[in-house]
Amino acid sequence: MSAPTVYDVAGQAGVSIATVSRVYRAPDSVRAGTRERVLEAARELGYVPSGNARGLASRNTRVLGLCFPDYADPDAEDPDGDYGDAELMLYSDEIIRGMERAARRHGYALLIAASLSEGPKSLVADVAGRVDGFAVLARTVPTEELEVISRRLPVVMLAGPREDAPLDHLDHVEVANFDGELALTRHLIADHGITRLAFVGSAEDSPDGEARFRGFQAAHLEAGLPVPERPDVRTRLTQAEGRQAVAELLDGGAELPGGVVFANDQMAVGALSELNRRGVRVPEDLAVAGFDGIPLGRLVTPALTTVRQPMRRLGEEAVDLLVSRLEDRDREPESRVLPVSVIRRSSCGCANGHDAVPDAASVTQS
């Protein structure tokens, strides 16, 4: 009745369970004839090795995990509404994809779990118990929990600043937010001669957003321009908010800047549509730039100048780090910063899309 086990197969094939196991784990160590008999029996019985038993016996699961924050939207098939959290979703989707692929290459499967902030609890512990190692999107899991778990299991932190104090032994991957925004802003200032730029940022607790803003500041510093102390607007990273942010800027009465740099593409896209509605010409009246490099940015009019971050690679690097730590538990914690590239399209005043200027910013520090 229940699923067939090694014992059943062994019986049917007239061998011991050790041999059955060997047929799957080390086929070459079993004589061809015997092997065939076992495989045939397995086929006949519909035998599928139990991952649990195997994992228990060999004390490793061959599964890697990923914990990411749940996207807000509770259920709603979202009729035709504003894809509010599309950005976030897209982001984790890409990481999932990157991890899945890299994991498979290394012979691992991928277990994913979105942790809803208010969740029952210890969802991490749940995945932690089932995998050989896992990645966590920054700010998804409470520090204390991670602290405990990471003592027993490789964990890599994704996107977000490198952790300090209790978690500084974790491997870590992020993209060059600072360098990217610096390069982008430098381009706007140096190549387009825009000296008054506004910055629309995210909440202060978004490490990515803050790093980007610092890059924005640095470009001003470098150019000898007055350094803005804080983003002109802080808001959520959605299209709707981007739309509203420009509205605020324009209605604010203050002098119109020469360009607006948004902390991400979603906002920038929203802003473009609002600007279009108001008859503000981009880039003539106002240059616009985003950050992320989402596909949509190429399709809007004018095409969006932005900084592309390799989200999928983020996932791949995470897997690399996990695998390498699985091989050597004691190596020094490593922090990787992935390079980003400025994509010059029309929204900043560049002719017509399509010249990506790779901006070397790959750093490996220990």
Next chain:
Amino acid sequence: MSAPTVYDVAGQAGVSIATVSRVYRAPDSVRAGTRERVLEAARELGYVPSGNARGLASRNTRVLGLCFPDYADPDAEDPDGDYGDAELMLYSDEIIRGMERAARRHGYALLIAASLSEGPKSLVADVAGRVDGFAVLARTVPTEELEVISRRLPVVMLAGPREDAPLDHLDHVEVANFDGELALTRHLIADHGITRLAFVGSAEDSPDGEARFRGFQAAHLEAGLPVPERPDVRTRLTQAEGRQAVAELLDGGAELPGGVVFANDQMAVGALSELNRRGVRVPEDLAVAGFDGIPLGRLVTPALTTVRQPMRRLGEEAVDLLVSRLEDRDREPESRVLPVSVIRRSSCGCANGHDAVPDAASVTQS
């Protein structure tokens, strides 16, 4: 050295391992004082229950799986290229998201595995051994393998026609491709008075594409128009191919149709850009419609009329089916067809976006 186990915790807390286990499985059956002691010990030791051991002992993993085809693109961060397989990726992403959420609601984690067609082999067996049940995107896994595995484990087939013969005991979820395309085409014919329509379809072995084409045919039949025998063009479901498909249609010399129905949105979007380039006005000179309801469709100009299919719900339904079968292994196999809705936007000639006409097509047949 190695990770702490129940024994360690039990020792530290001065209780038996049975009690430790109970603290996690049935907290109420342990006196509060004892429970605290155990929890404290666990915390101190950094104890995380082994999913494998637990699964083995309780013979269930509390994990659900999903097998989907790998998206072509091997590595390439795809500089700024044509997101060729974006459609497919988007598709599986949505399903993953839907399943993840539903699974979590039911207390399951989700294991995902993209099977590369040429892969080493039996990737399914691999996931099958680790989960309590799983979903398979149509045409991802060889029939024989599924046949064997599905004898031992709940499997639901996603998107694609219902399987026959050896696999007809599987649960199955798909969307109303036929009904959706029928409704859409009916709209073009009846409401916009377009009598000559072209259809750009996919390869013949795409069950979805074929079903859509049959819906397209049915609308002609219903309207008393000549029924096209085959799609005017068959090609891959990408933007680039869509672009080329219209080019073919226009350059073909034949009389220009009043409208073109594409088997999916990606192609339609590509076509729109090509038409725009050629100065063909949409919808005045040529109406255009897609299928899928991808977000991008709302953003192109003119906004794309299409049929929205609830991809995320596909994943949710799959989980429902799996869970319910886990509860009752013997219930009749069920086939669910999810309703789709025609989204009328500008590309077909409808005023301006935003009226979704839900098209009842939900059917549950056994």
Next chain:
DNA sequence: CGATGGATTGAAAGCGCATTCATCGTACGC
């Protein structure tokens, strides 16, 4: 005051497979 029964806790038996060690052949070498 002893009996009775529910609440707790412990002892022990697996769950299905990997793996070490011992055993059994058999091809070779002398």
Next chain:
DNA sequence: GCGTACGATGAATGCGCTTTCAATCCATCG
């Protein structure tokens, strides 16, 4: 021909946890 060595296979043990089943404990009841 017989000892030797290596390849193939079997027996047995344990991975870490769940789950009866039985043993205790203690409060309540007669």
